[in-house]
C-alpha cells in the first residue's frame with residue numbers, strides 16, 4: 001500500500017518491443033525472465049523523472065514515516081467528520097463501482113508482496129530479516145486464513161468476480177514491477193528497499209476504501225488487514241525503514257539512498273487508486289457488458305418476445321444497438337429507473353433462481369444493472385464488519401511433502417502467486433521451520 005504524493009502523473013509506459021505488460025506479467029509468474037531486468041531499467045529511468053516526498057537523508061526517515069502516518073490519520077478524521085455531517089461516499093457511489101475497482105486492481109493484489117521474494121535466499125543474514133518477515137507475513141506464514149493473495153481471491157470469489165474482466169494493459173504495470181523486483185533482488189537491492197518503503201506506508205485511500213466497502217456490505221478484510229499490519233509503529237512501514245538502515249552500505253550511503261529513491265518512485269508509475277476509481281462510468285460499463293453478451297444472445301430468444309415492435313433477436317443482431325435497446329426497455333416500462341430494482345420487470349427476468357434469464361449475467365453485470373436501474377434510489381445501508389464473512393479453518397500439515405526439503409527448493413515454491421496454492425502454503429510453513437524463522441507466540 002503506497003502513500004505516494006503524486007506530484008507528477010506518470011502515464012502510459014511503452015512496453016519494450018511488442019511485449020504487453022500482461023504478457024510480461026504472465027512470463028514472470030511462470031518463472032525466471034531475464035529480459036525483465038532491461039525492462040526494469042526502463043521503468044526506473046521513467047520513474048527517475050518523477051518528484052517524490054522522501055527526506056534528504058535516511059536518518060530522517062523515521063520522522064518522515066511518523067509524519068506520514070499522522071497526516072493520514074488527520075485526513076481520515078476529517079473524512080469521517082464530513083461523512084457524519086452527511087457527505088456522500090468519496091470513492092464508491094454504488095456497489096458496482098466498488099466491484100469494478102476490486103477487479104481493476106486484482107493483478108496487483110494477486111502478487112501482493114512479490115517484490116520481496118528475492119530476499120528469502122538471504123535468510124542466513126540477519127540484515128534481511130525485516131524484509132523476510134514482511135514477505136512471510138504477506139504469505140500469512142503459510143496459513144491460508146492470513147495469506148494476503150488468498151484473502152483477496154476469496155473476496156473476489158464471494159463477490160462472483162473471480163473470472164476476471166478484460167483489463168487495460170496498464171492494470172498489469174504495478175504487478176509486473178513487483179514480480180520483476182522480486183526476481184532481481186540482488187542486482188536491485190536498493191531499489192527493492194525503496195519500493196518496499198513506498199508500498200508499505202498505509203495511505204489515506206486504504207482507510208477510506210475499508211470504510212466504504214463495509215458500508216456497501218462488502219467484507220473489506222483485505223484492506224482492513226493492511227491498515228493494521230502495515231502500521232508505522234511496529235508493522236511493515238516500520239520494518240521498511242529499518243531494512244534500509246540495516247542494508248544501506250555504510251561507506252556509500254549517498255549512492256545507496258539515491259537508488260532507494262528510484263525504487264520508491266516506481267510506486268508512482270501508473271495511475272493512483274483514487275484517480276482509477278474516478279474513471280468508472282456505470283452506464284458505459286453496462287452498455288459494454290451488454291454489447292459483449294449481444295453476440296451470444298442473438299439467436300436465443302423466441303420471436304414472441306418483442307420490445308417496441310422488434311423481436312429481441314432483431315435487437316441483438318445489430319451491433320451498437322444496445323443504447324437504443326435499453327431506452328426501449330425503459331419506454332416500454334420494463335425498466336423503471338430511480339426506483340428499487342425489484343419493481344422493474346426487467347430485473348425480475350434476470351435476478352433469482354426462477355428468473356427466465358437466470359445465469360445470463362454474472363454477479364458483476366447484475367450489479368451494474370441493479371445500480372443503473374436504482375440510479376438515485378438508495379438501498380438501506382447494511383454495514384458489515386471486516387472479517388465477518390468468516391474464514392476457513394487452518395489446514396493440517398500434509399505429511400511427507402515438504403518437511404525435509406532444502407530452503408532453496410522451498411523458496412522456488414514460494415514465488416509469484418504460487419505461495420497461495422496448497423503446495424506453496426505448505427512450502428512456506430516448511431521454510432519457516434527449516435530456517436528457524438518461526439515467530440514465537442506470547443505465552
Ligand SMILES: [Fe+2]
Pocket residue numbers: 112113138148226
Ligand atoms: Fe499485503
Ligand SMILES: [Fe+2]
Pocket residue numbers: 001134138200229230236
Ligand atoms: Fe505489507
